[in-house]
Amino acid sequence: MKxxxxxxxxxxxxxTGMEKIEVLDFDGAYSDFxxxxxxxxxxxEAYYRRGLLLGKELHKYSKAIKDFTKAIKLKSDxxxxxxxxxxxxxxxxxxxxxxxxxxxxxxxxxQDAEALIEKYCRKxx
Numbered sequence: 552m553k554x555x556x557x558x559x560x561x562x563x564x565x566x567t568g569m570e571k572i573e574v575l576d577f578d579g580a581y582s583d584f585x586x587x588x589x590x591x592x593x594x595x596e597a598y599y600r601r602g603l604l605l606g607k608e609l610h611k612y613s614k615a616i617k618d619f620t621k622a623i624k625l626k627s628d629x630x631x632x633x634x635x636x637x638x639x640x641x642x643x644x645x646x647x648x649x650x651x652x653x654x655x656x657x658x659x660x661x662q663d664a665e666a667l668i669e670k671y672c673r674k675x676x
Contacts, residue, residue, distance in 0.1 A: 561591035568600060577608050595625035599632050606639045615639050630659035637667065646671060 568583030584601035587594055602618030605611045619636035623629050637652030650672035656664040 559590070561587040561594055561597065564590065565594070565597050565600060568597075568604075572604060572608070577604060580604055581609070593625055595622040595629055595632070598622040598625065599629065599635075602632070602639075603635060606635065606642070612639050612643050616643075628659055630656045630661035630664075633659065634661050634664050637664070641667075641671065 564583045564587035568580040568587065571577075571580035571583060581601065581604055584597050584604065587597040588601065591597070598618045599622040602615045602622065605618060606615030616636055616639050619632045619639065622632040623636070626632070633652045634656040637649040637656065640646075640649040640652065650668065653664040653668050653672065657668065
């Protein structure tokens with residue numbers, strides 16, 4: 552088991568949170584991302600990473616959307632957050648919001664969004 556050093560730095564908690572995901576310690580990762588946010592509430596990356604964890608691993612989609620939205624409010628050009636929020640909206644069958652987010656991600660240069668736009672959005676536009 553890897554030992555993590557105690558720190559007073561939000562970036563360190565963000566890093567250890569990502570390391571904990573790699574070893575499937577989702578509770579520990581959630582805790583570390585939350586501590587990073589508490590230490591630096593303007594850290595868009597911490598909200599984004601916690602959103603990914605909430606959506607992909609913990610299946611708490613509404614909470615994931617809230618974290619992605621906060622990340623986007625903090626960093627309006629956060630293409631990956633738009634993309635992953637769109638994926639989460641799709642899981643919740645909210646195609647209108649999915650397509651809007653994927654289009655925004657593509658506008659910001661996130662090319663992976665194009666495949667999802669083609670698959671889900673072209674028919675509804």
